[in-house]
Amino acid sequence: MPGAFLPKEGEALGLLEAITWIRELEYNQVIFELDAKTIVEAVKANTEDVTEYGHTIESCKLLLQLEPNFPTSFVRRHARKIVHVIARESYFYACSRI
Secondary structure, rough: OOOOHHHHHHHHHHHHHHHHHHHOOOOOOOOEEEEEHHHHHHHHOOOOOOOOOOHHHHHHHHHHHOOOOOOEEEEHHHHHHHHHHHHHHHHHHHHOOO
């Protein structure tokens, strides 16, 4: 399907967009927590990523090298469940106000 991404590719693109956005906001200390272990490992690897989403990973690496106070870490999905619940509820709350 044109325009569809693999889950890992979507996670990598999401990280790249988040890094770019945070840099534009000129934040100087941010921790990026992902539940995609392969993406965190790829971003931390010292070797070039040659996967189908490798260009995105390499872009993330470049931006993260420019921002030493932007660490990435893997967090298990169940540990982030409360974050998902809050995000979902805040979305429904915001929609009911419009």
